[in-house]
Every structure is written in structure tokens, then in C-alpha cells.
Amino acid sequence: MVALDLDRQTLFDWLLRLGDNALILGHRTSEWCGHGPALEEDIALANTALDLIGHCQMWYTLAAEVEGKGRTADNLAYLRDAIQFKNVKLVELPNGDIGQTMMREFLFNAFHFELLTALTGSTDPKVSEIAAKAVKEVAYQLDRASDLVVRLGDGTEESHRRMQAALDYLWPYVGEMFLADATDDALAEAGIAPRLTDIQTKWEAIVSDTLDEATLTRPDRRPDVHTGGKQGRHTEHLGYILAEMQFLQRAYPGAEW
Amino acid sequence: MVTPTQEIWDWLAEVPDPEIPVVSVTELGIIREVAWDGDTLKVAITPTYSGCPATSVIDLMVEEKLREKGVQNIALERRLSPPWTTDWVAQSARDKLREYGIAPPIDGTASDGRMGRAARLSGHNLTIPCPRCASGNTDKVSQFGSTPCKAAYVCRDCLEPFDYFKCH
Numbered sequence A: 001m002v003a004l005d006l007d008r009q010t011l012f013d014w015l016l017r018l019g020d021n022a023l024i025l026g027h028r029t030s031e032w033c034g035h036g037p038a039l040e041e042d043i044a045l046a047n048t049a050l051d052l053i054g055h056c057q058m059w060y061t062l063a064a065e066v067e068g069k070g071r072t073a074d075n076l077a078y079l080r081d082a083i084q085f086k087n088v089k090l091v092e093l094p095n096g097d098i099g100q101t102m103m104r105e106f107l108f109n110a111f112h113f114e115l116l117t118a119l120t121g122s123t124d125p126k127v128s129e130i131a132a133k134a135v136k137e138v139a140y141q142l143d144r145a146s147d148l149v150v151r152l153g154d155g156t157e158e159s160h161r162r163m164q165a166a167l168d169y170l171w172p173y174v175g176e177m178f179l180a181d182a183t184d185d186a187l188a189e190a191g192i193a194p195r196l197t198d199i200q201t202k203w204e205a206i207v208s209d210t211l212d213e214a215t216l217t218r219p220d221r222r223p224d225v226h227t228g229g230k231q232g233r234h235t236e237h238l239g240y241i242l243a244e245m246q247f248l249q250r251a252y253p254g255a256e257w
Numbered sequence B: 001m002v003t004p005t006q007e008i009w010d011w012l013a014e015v016p017d018p019e020i021p022v023v024s025v026t027e028l029g030i031i032r033e034v035a036w037d038g039d040t041l042k043v044a045i046t047p048t049y050s051g052c053p054a055t056s057v058i059d060l061m062v063e064e065k066l067r068e069k070g071v072q073n074i075a076l077e078r079r080l081s082p083p084w085t086t087d088w089v090a091q092s093a094r095d096k097l098r099e100y101g102i103a104p105p106i107d108g109t110a111s112d113g114r115m116g117r118a119a120r121l122s123g124h125n126l127t128i129p130c131p132r133c134a135s136g137n138t139d140k141v142s143q144f145g146s147t148p149c150k151a152a153y154v155c156r157d158c159l160e161p162f163d164y165f166k167c168h
């Protein structure tokens, strides 16, 4: 049972943000399959992508149930256009090199881990069930991503240079994760979701410890330059992802394995 | 007449995990409940990992087994809560995993997102004994191995690579 004082559309939009972040980052991560710099990294990235796609399935199933219009999780993944996707811009950016990929995974995982941890205490039992399932997997993802950020940041001169460049490039996108709008405020008031400022404080602690250990410098620039993804305003990159991901269902509507 | 649920648990113990066929789905702890609702048999199954591709195969294998035993009406439930943990992996399965070449989970060592950092700072890594030669002189190659539930390790004594069934 979801909180009654919250309208369905608001809850639906918020669930889409969770599902869309997981699907789009899962899809990006899956692009490494067969291209990883080492067999073990290739396999690890494919496993991470699987986790994320599993999470999006759970969030979309709940979102579709909340919406109550007969749509399925698959419909939400394959039959929406870019403007209806509510993921943060950070997750749709192209992978870049493996350093940039791992830096993005780290910056997002730290947020994802703290958000899911908080959501295990949600007043909505279905939200807390999904969060409790997902957070156990994201803990391993965060462990792996921070380990690689440290090893590459505090690695060779070349790997350090690339990790710093990745951090500088991604930094203006990280602020969007913590930028609360009316949807986030309504969810926090209903006790379903935490205040994003609380998540930011916890994220800052993980990020600052890890960057210190990685000998990387926190960029001296605004983190909230590129925003709007949560409201459906995306970079040009999302359209290309959807074109590839949704092709089959668009070309052969209703096709099944 | 309905079959006693204990007998149904015995039937399900014959269903192997599709990815690690030496252990059964009951030993893995993923069958959460077996109960009759009138003449419908309800079986609650929990996924190991959210994205585990074996989940739908397991549903199919459970259903096939029950049909083979003559159960007509079956309702499978996907149960998320409480989330699956390796604490539910039976001792019998742990021994079978080791014989099969997979190091069984070490309870109480699930990641909290900061495990790697604690290990780096303290210099103490989790010791995973090699399932082949029992040496503790092993190294983690990757946090994610051949499936999401395993990590990849290598033994520095017998030089063999092996999988570790991660604590979860």
C-alpha cells in the first residue's frame, strides 16, 4: 500500500527516475561486453550491467503497478521516448575510456548506495523491499569501483592523468543527483524517500575519502551545471542509446523471445 | 488428496541449480515457501541476484518437476523479501561446492560498500582457501567472476584459478 496523500503521478515519476538511472547506466555498462581491457574487467562490467538491469525491472514493475494503466516493465523500457526518461544526465554520457567508465560508476554508485540504504527504511514497504534487495548488490559495485578509482588514480602517471581528466569532465554532472525538485520534496514529505541533501552529505564523505586515497584533486568548479535529466531534458546521447535499445520492439512490436 | 508439503520439499531437492548443478535449489535457500491453497500448490521462490539470468530457468525447472510428479495447479510467486542471503546456503551445499572447485561463502563477510577500503587501509584481505589444495595463499582477481554470485580468485600455491561464492 502506498501513501495515500501522495498522488500516483508523482510516485510514478519518482519510480521512473530510479528505474531509468538503472536501465541507462546498465545499458552503458553493457556496451563494454566483449570490449573490456582485460577478460576479468569485461566479465565484471557485464555482471554489473546485469545487476542494474535487474534493478530497473523491479522499479518498472512497481511503477507500472502504481500507474495502473496496464503497462508492463517492458513497455516502460522499450516504448517511451527520450523526453519521458527521467534519469540523470550523468548516466547517459558515453563511456569514454575505462578510467572514465570506472570514475562514472564510482560517482554514481556512491550516490546509489546511500540512496538505496536510506530507502530500505522507506514508509512504502514495496520500495523498501526493492531497495533492500538492490543495495546488497550495489555495495559490491561500489567496492569494486572505488578500488579501481584508487588503483588507477594512484597508479602510473598516465592512469593518474586520465582519472583526473575523467573526474574533471564528469564533475559538472554530479550535482543533478542531489538537486531536489517538487517530486523529490513530495516523496520526502511522505517519508517514502530521504532528503537528497542527507544523501549528498554521505556521498561527499565517500567521495572525499576515496579521492584522497586515489591522490586525485576534487575539481574546483560547480557540480550542478548540467541538469534537467530528471525532468526529461537530456543530452543528445540518450536518443542514440534508445535508438539501439528500442529498435527491435519498435520494428517488430510485441516481439518475444 | 494433497501431497504433504514435506514430500514436495523432497521433490524440489531434486531440482539442480542450472548454473551450479551440483547443488539443488532447496540447498541454495531460494525456495522460501511451499503451501497448498485449496488444490493449488503455491511455491515462493526468491532470486539470488536481481539480474540473475537463471531465475526464469529455475521457475521453469521447478514447474517441470512438479508437473512430472503430477501436480496440476501450480502458482509460483517471486518473493523479494527478505532478500536472499548466502546464510541460507545449506552446509551440504557448501561441501559440494568445494568438491566442485568453488570456494563456499564465508559467512559475515558481505560487502557494506567500504570493505575494500578497510582491507586496503589495514592490509588485511579476506583469506579464501583454495578449494583444490586448501592453501590460504590466494589472491582476488576480480570482484565479479563467471556469474554475479561469484568472485574470481587464483591460488599462488597450486596456481589454479577458482571461483569464490561470495558472501551476500
Ligand SMILES: [Zn+2]
Residues within 6 Å of the ligand: B130, B131, B132, B133, B134, B135, B155, B156, B157, B158, B159, B160
Ligand atoms: Zn591451490
